[in-house]
Amino acid sequence: MAADPDIAELARHLDRARRAVVFTGAGISTESGIPDFRSPGGIWTRYKPIDFDDFIASEDARREAWRRRFATDPTLRAAQPNRGHRAVAALVKRGRVSSVITQNIDGLHQASGVPDERVIELHGNTTYAHCLDCGRRYELEAIRIAFERDEVPPRCTGCRGLVKTATISFGQAMPPVAMERAQGETLAADLFIVAGSSLVVYPAAGFPELAKRNGAALVIVNRDPTGLDDIADLVLHRSIGETLGAAVGVD
Numbered sequence: 372m373a374a375d376p377d378i379a380e381l382a383r384h385l386d387r388a389r390r391a392v393v394f395t396g397a398g399i400s401t402e403s404g405i406p407d408f409r410s411p412g413g414i415w416t417r418y419k420p421i422d423f424d425d426f427i428a429s430e431d432a433r434r435e436a437w438r439r440r441f442a443t444d445p446t447l448r449a450a451q452p453n454r455g456h457r458a459v460a461a462l463v464k465r466g467r468v469s470s471v472i473t474q475n476i477d478g479l480h481q482a483s484g485v486p487d488e489r490v491i492e493l494h495g496n497t498t499y500a501h502c503l504d505c506g507r508r509y510e511l512e513a514i515r516i517a518f519e520r521d522e523v524p525p526r527c528t529g530c531r532g533l534v535k536t537a538t539i540s541f542g543q544a545m546p547p548v549a550m551e552r553a554q555g556e557t558l559a560a561d562l563f564i565v566a567g568s569s570l571v572v573y574p575a576a577g578f579p580e581l582a583k584r585n586g587a588a589l590v591i592v593n594r595d596p597t598g599l600d601d602i603a604d605l606v607l608h609r610s611i612g613e614t615l616g617a618a619v620g621v622d
């Protein structure tokens with residue numbers, strides 16, 4: 372393989388790391404065909420987001436939320452992990468990466484083979500649902516079949532609580548357990564790799580800053596400039612799959 376100084380430097384960072392953390396955002400999933408919901412023309416710019424309070428208060432809002440979820444279902448179901456996800460999974464398997472902190476809700480890290488307990492989902496997961504009161508888990512397929520029959524938003528069969536995709540909505544508190552774990556992993560890391568996040572959504576974007584302040588090396592791989600390029604040790608404005616794949620040696 373031709374020597375590429377950027378890839379070589381990323382590989383050196385990985386070789387030196389004893390405990391790395393990977394932080395991923397929409398950019399890694401767009402390479403799997405999942406649209407960046409926040410980008411211009413993305414679904415959230417065409418429709419006003421449904422706030423968590425509205426979801427709780429209004430059956431119409433819940434119906435609309437479920438309509439939208441099932442409208443995006445074919446895209447989500449068709450998406451497969453890409454080379455970037457596979458490279459991250461390989462790093463976890465080799466023991467180089469202790470945790471993957473993600474802003475994504477698509478479950479593609481788990482689908483690529485990263486064990487559940489090593490994925491920290493800051494914005495939850497849209498591939499299943501749960502009861503907001505008792506936490507009981509529901510698979511989407513059964514909900515979809517029932518919803519398409521009568522468009523009645525689902526309720527928990529155990530406690531009658533509201534059932535919602537396991538995502539964090541606008542206006543909903545960040546999940547405290549995930550935030551705490553992400554902070555602990557960040558502080559334990561000697562290398563922090565950002566892949567596919569423009570680092571504009573706080574508090575999530577605070578983790579790379581914290582890692583750097585705590586003495587870790589910071590590497591950013593993102594198509595576009597980010598708010599933290601200035602403090603990073605290595606910045607690569609390149610495709611994530613190609614870059615991580617080449618540095619890790621994964622196709």
Ligand SMILES: [Zn+2]
Nearest residue numbers: 502505527530
């Ligand atoms: Zn319940």
